[in-house]
Amino acid sequence: MNIDDKLAPLRYNTDSESHLSVDNDVCMRCKTKSCTKVCPANVYEWCEDDGILRIRYENCLECGACRIACEKKNIAWRYPKASYGVKFKNG
Template identity: 50%
Template sequence: MSDIKKKVNIDDKLFLNTYIADTASHLIIKDEGVCANCVEKNCTKFCPAGVYQYKDYKIVVGFEGCLECGACRIACPHDNIDWNYPRGGFGVQFRLA
């Protein structure tokens, strides 16, 4: 198979990244009650890094693995995510291979 036809494995790509995690999240759920009543739960579907998990009737935000792509900010139909970049010196470092 030629290189151009090779499938990209997202897990392999994510494995190359390194992360410097802050102690506080840069992704804040504005109102947990809105999430509890949110039918779509788009944040659990669109995030390429699986940062949002719905557990025990709450959205859990694993901000440490965020790729800073901004998709969740756009995908939340209730504008319920206070989205910021991590503080300087923190966040993802991409490695291309």
């Protein structure tokens, strides 16, 4: 089962703006790109050609692992605005 299938049953109330942001210049210099490894929802993808970190914030599970794993402390991590984001039915 791939990550999209795993995320499929979840309900989200998606905001039009991202609650996660990075400085791409810093990402460019980052060798490990740990955010792409630890995120349980595969939110982060490094696009080598464009030199940008693609952030699919709409899939975020709001765990915070990316912020802690980032060696450059480059992820501006906030909670989504009240009542936005993921809504768990089981927890």
